[in-house]
Amino acid sequence: MAEWRDLDITTAREQADAQRYQETLIAQKVGAAHRLAFREKFPGQVEHCMRLIAERLQKGLAKDAEVGLSDCSAKDLSWALLNLYQIHCELTEQ
Numbered sequence: 760m761a762e763w764r765d766l767d768i769t770t771a772r773e774q775a776d777a778q779r780y781q782e783t784l785i786a787q788k789v790g791a792a793h794r795l796a797f798r799e800k801f802p803g804q805v806e807h808c809m810r811l812i813a814e815r816l817q818k819g820l821a822k823d824a825e826v827g828l829s830d831c832s833a834k835d836l837s838w839a840l841l842n843l844y845q846i847h848c849e850l851t852e853q
Contacts, residue, residue, distance in 0.1 A: 831853065
């Protein structure tokens with residue numbers, strides 16, 4: 760009787776291991792698809808962020824702006840825009 764029980768336990772463990780293995784394979788495939796999609800979208804996202812920062816900088820520095828930018832905010836936005844532009848240049852060189 761103990762042999763049957765041991766065999767059932769072993770079989771159940773093997774099935775659980777096989778199930779976990781299959782789930783891991785699926786997760787890896789999904790993860791790879793997400794990483795590939797991100798790599799394909801990333802250059803476009805960098806350009807989009809550059810446009811948003813440039814628009815904010817222009818609006819904040821306009822003479823008729825309702826809410827102006829502080830010197831510190833203008834500097835931070837300028838640096839962010841410059842860094843994104845450098846990333847954009849590196850991505851387009853590849």
